Amino acid sequence: MTTTLLAAFDILLSLTLLALAAAALTSAEPRRAVILFIAFGLVLALVWARLRAPDLALAEAAIGAGLSGALLLAATRRAKAHTKEGASGSPEGQP
Template sequence: MVVSAFDIILCLTLVWLAWHILTSPDHFKAVVLFISFGLLMALAWVRLQAPDVALAEAAIGSGLTGALFLSALRRMASVRRGERRLDRAEERYDDG
């Protein structure tokens, strides 16, 4: 088993990214970093000779989870923007 300089840089980048995802006060930035973390993680799986896991990680772990996080962020933002308006909209929905 050969550990190249590339692997070491990849591992360090992953840890650095994970650290920034956890500590970032800006949620949007954390989500974007999470998506790039997923893509680099897929690269790490390729280096570990697990292309199946790499495909699943890139498609589900990074792509779809990232999209879900972004849509959750948007919903959170619209809740924060106008809570009263949201309540009325929900009541309207429940009636109809």
């Protein structure tokens, strides 16, 4: 019974990983794509933990989901602000 539950959990993890990857790649909104990328990294960390690779799981959670996600969120915020400035017609640095 335990083996069946673990196999079902592995299948659920695999399907969740595929769904998150597809959703992140096809998302039209950059912020949503980054949030899905972070969720993908966290689920991937669970997969690494399930495969008994705790070093990879920690690295994926810290670097893949945490650091990369934070940098991508900051980049999307900055790009959105830059786009608003460009749409208003005022050059950078001028009110």
